[in-house]
Amino acid sequence: MTAFSERVAANILPLSQSQTLSVAFKEWAVTDGMIDHEQAIETCQLCDQEDLRYQYEIANRITRRRLWVGSSCILRFDVAVLEKGVLLSGKDRERKLNRLLTETRRRTCIASLERLAAAEKDERLIAALAYYRKHEHLTPKFAAMVLWRLSVAKIEHSPTFFKVCLRRDQHKRDLQTMRLQQVHTLWPALTSAQRQTAIALGHRPPPPPVLAPPAPPPSS
Template sequence: MMTSMDSFPRRVAENILPLSVAETLPAAFREWHFTGETVDHEIPEETCRLCDKEGLRYHFEIRNDQTGHRLDVGSECILKFQVAVFDEGRELGPDEARNALAERMRQMRLESCLRALERLAGVEANDILSNALAYYRLHKSLTPKFANVVFWRLQANSIDHDPTFFKVRLDKASYVTDLGAMRQRNVHRIWRALTSAQRKKAIALGHSAPPE
């Protein structure tokens, strides 16, 4: 366990102590909690205000109960330094906190996919795209056929999106049949959205992995 100042990187101490009442770590961390506020900056170029790590896409806000100071940090630092995470007034244990932050991350990715789909449905008046958006809102995933059209049109319209955030359903025989019948290049188009098990399934159906 982290028990002495020596356990903490100097920059972490330099960032948090001036905003806290306690003058040592880890005591100062006990004044802080995750507020529940998060920001998706869309591109990974933000900095964790605690450890100075760069390349963050998501900020999680922590607040000092006594000084009122707020800091935008990465979720890893919340877990690493055991900043309190609450759910309906109850402080979560370490595993619960990890799950809660992971769930928040999933939610932000889902919202990012929805924004891309909404933008797409806005620029192209097309029944397939509005059906894909309605389907995604309902199921939080796409069928292989929807995924193919969605990624094709997102790329064609240069709409920023991360294909790995989308989920593709293969839990019905008809979706597997559709995937098997897809043209190779269309399978490659949706490849990054497939899980490793789904990729194996695609290969078992006669497709090949896209070239690196």
């Protein structure tokens, strides 16, 4: 066994009934659990790969044990991916993992918007929530308002999960006439192409985050 498969075996066999790697994997399937950590900070519990941003949950149908793993391990080890009880194959497996990601982000956004709307009882927030539920994205005006209010209210949220629509001319005009501070508020939610559009409309990107200066050397 290679070092890689030894690590995988050491992680999965104690949680499986079969003690043969290829058979043990057949006991496992992807659940609908998925976490987008927004930054590459997690570890695959199967192969120990670090710097993972997305973790998917897999569960063993016999032992009921669970692991949080990267999508590449799911695809590499052919862990079962199901849709409404039907086993998927080929590209459909990847598509399903992508859908889980989209759905996770959508649910996270709705949960933070609901908390904000309940806390502030503001018509504009309720309208933004209804708009997001219907379209699964926000207009630039809604996005700037919502992201600002979420941070002021200190409600946990993930700015990069919100999608902003810039297709209509009206949306572009709204972005163009926005104050720079508002543009910077919605910046994390913009795709790289949308950021280029914002720059073409005359805005500047936000300054890079200021890093803390290094600690002075200990005095002797």
